[in-house]
Structure formats: C-alpha cells, structure tokens
Amino acid sequence: MGSKIAERTSVDPAMALGRRLAARYRQIHASAMAGLPICNPALGVAATGFQSYGGRAFGIMTTPWFMNLVAADLPDGKPAVPADIGSTWCFGLPAGEAEFITGELDAIGRIDSCSLFSPVFEFATMKAALETAEEIVRAFFDSTTLEPPTAEPTPVNRRDLLRGRFRGREEASE
Numbered sequence: 001m002g003s004k005i006a007e008r009t010s011v012d013p014a015m016a017l018g019r020r021l022a023a024r025y026r027q028i029h030a031s032a033m034a035g036l037p038i039c040n041p042a043l044g045v046a047a048t049g050f051q052s053y054g055g056r057a058f059g060i061m062t063t064p065w066f067m068n069l070v071a072a073d074l075p076d077g078k079p080a081v082p083a084d085i086g087s088t089w090c091f092g093l094p095a096g097e098a099e100f101i102t103g104e105l106d107a108i109g110r111i112d113s114c115s116l117f118s119p120v121f122e123f124a125t126m127k128a129a130l131e132t133a134e135e136i137v138r139a140f141f142d143s144t145t146l147e148p149p150t151a152e153p154t155p156v157n158r159r160d161l162l163r164g165r166f167r168g169r170e171e172a173s174e
Contacts (some may be wrong), residue, residue, distance in 0.1 A: 013074045014057035018050030021070065024107055025063050039064035040120045043129055049137030054091070056080060058141070060116070060133040062126075067133060069114040069140060071100060080110065095140045 025045045033039055043064040050059030055078050056071045071091060073079050083089060083102040089112070090097045100112035116136060123129040 012050075012052075013076065014050045014052045014059065015047075017057040017072055017074065018047030018059045018061075021059075021061055021072065021105070021108060021111070022047040024105060025061060029064060033063075033065055036065070038119050040123060042124060043120060043126050046126070046130060046133070048130060048133035049141070051141065052077075053093070053141065058093075060136055061113075062120070062129050062133050065120065066118040067116045067120055067129065067136075068118075069098060069100075069116060069136065071112040071114075072108065073110060080112070083110075083112075093140050094142070098140065 022045050029039070029045055041064065043062065045064070046062045048060040048062065050057055052058075052074060055074070057074050058069065058071050061068050061070050071080075085102055085104055087102050088099055089102065090099050091112075098114045100114045102110065102112050105111045117123075120129065123132070
C-alpha cells in the first residue's frame with residue numbers, strides 16, 4: 001500500500017523543472033517582455049515533453065517570443081560541465097546532435113537553449129504551437145520515429161552516368 005501512495009505522489013523531476021521554467025517565463029512575459037512587438041499575442045507560455053536524458057532535463061519551451069529545445073540541470077542530478085554564458089556546445093540526442101547556447105535564468109540557474117523558432121509569428125494559435133512542440137520532442141527523442149537508414153548510395157562514375165546507369169535505371173548490356 002505504501003508504495004502505491006509513493007507512486008502517486010512522486011513527481012518526475014524533469015517535468016517539475018519544466019513547470020518551474022514555465023512559471024519563470026510567465027513572470028518574464030508579464031514584466032520584461034510585456035507589450036514588446038517581438039511577442040506573438042496569440043501565444044502563451046508552455047513547457048512540453050520534459051524528460052530526463054543524459055542526466056539533464058530536456059524539453060520544449062514555448063513563449064510568445066521563442067520556441068526552444070532547452071536543457072537544464074536536474075535538482076538532484078550531477079551538474080553539467082561548467083560553461084561560460086554565451087558559449088555553444090553540442091549534445092547528442094537520439095535523433096543526432098543539437099547545438100545549444102549556454103545561458104542563465106534567475107531562479108533556475110544554467111539553461112542551455114537550442115533555438116527552434118524566434119520570433120514565433122508562424123503560429124496562429126497556441127494549439128498549433130503546442131502540436132509543433134510535441135512533434136519536435138518526438139523527432140528529437142523517440143528513436144522509433146527516425147527513418148531507418150537507406151541502403152548505401154551506389155557511387156555513380158562518369159561512364160555509368162553517360163550510359164544512363166543512375167537513379168536505379170540500367171541500360172541493356174552491350
């Protein structure tokens with residue numbers, strides 16, 4: 001019985017961090033970003049798909065002024081390798097490497113961001129932005145959605161090219 005209670009009351013640390021980030025960006029939206037023309041008035045702030053990966057929390061932050069894939073240290077996890085603010089680094093994800101810029105966010109600490117959309121005027125509704133964020137999370141983290149590698153392309157030499165042996169076409173042997 002005790003374990004079932006613990007299961008129901010335990011909170012995923014990556015999701016909790018996503019909620020903290022969303023709360024912080026709501027504060028920023030209400031203060032420093034209020035009324036700025038870079039903001040899309042159709043959008044709010046949301047954290048999508050936050051999960052633990054490689055010892056950090058990764059997810060999509062959507063705000064009225066950007067949509068980023070972000071990485072942040074988990075509260076009880078090992079901190080990321082120190083990096084200067086503004087420095088870039090690559091992190092290997094199931095879909096491949098992504099480049100992040102290191103930043104600092106009050107009340108959160110280090111946050112590394114991979115810009116996806118900025119500004120975000122492509123989105124007419126918050127629903128459209130969130131659907132896009134969900135697809136991006138799947139694309140970065142669900143290795144089953146990745147297309148299997150195709151067969152190695154056969155190199156085409158000049159002779160084959162001139163004889164029409166390309167794009168899967170073979171001419172009759174002479």
